[in-house]
Amino acid sequence: MRILVMSDTHGDATVIERVVQHEQDVDAVFHCGDSELSFGATEFRNMYKVRGNCDYDKQFADDVIAEIDGQTIYMTHGHLYNVKTTLLPLSYRSAEVSANIVLFGHSHLLGAELIDDTLFVNPGSLRLPRGRKEKSYAIIEFDGAKWQVTFKTDTHENISQTSFSIF
Template identity: 35%
Template structure:
């Protein structure tokens, strides 16, 4: 059995040059998760990835049709994804984690802060891919996450960066 490979992105804000670079660099992958602030480019994300794509609405997605959150079962894992603004992730992850636990999720994906974050614990993985368009972390490199789930259900992940030329 092969590993399940997931591309996790967020906060592209209608500009997809770095998103397209991430797609080309990481193909093939099994799932694409976009944690919001697409700003009207949902169609490109859904159909450009060549795999099942899940998108949530962010605080700047005023006219999109994406849901505020999604729950997806991947093997033995349940993914809960929300942009995060509705859970005050800029201040604390406590509300988001509590919501995910109530939904029996063990993988949490969020965006909004534009700062990459990845913590894989014994019973839960929490991640924010940062932003491919407006990164805010030190160094300000556009970022995304590659999440992998092996045949035994073990989760691993890596924050990846797109270097400026």
């Protein structure tokens, strides 16, 4: 499994298109909210997407659950779960839906961690990053035994890579 995750593009539709065109070898594409685009925007074709606190189109859902290659993926923007201060409410929700992967944004801070065998990933922001200067997105790969999360810049250069083994 290989998925592309982005968030917090805040009105920059061209960066969505550039990243999707560059990362074509993926099983799915996820946008964690705050696109500030309409739900039906052409940049969103064939993409899972959720509403962020800056998205006003009521067609967006607050969260999405998807299954890809036997992995349950839960995605939300994060503002409804207080992710700027703690992941605890989000971890409770992920347990309720038996998620293997949790995708979220909102804080504009990239990061990945494994909590109780569930992978939590925030891809950062492709428009207004915090905590570092690089605008970012994430590629998540799973081979059945190991998660690999690669963070990339908006120009597709690697920022960092983290692996988590599943036992």
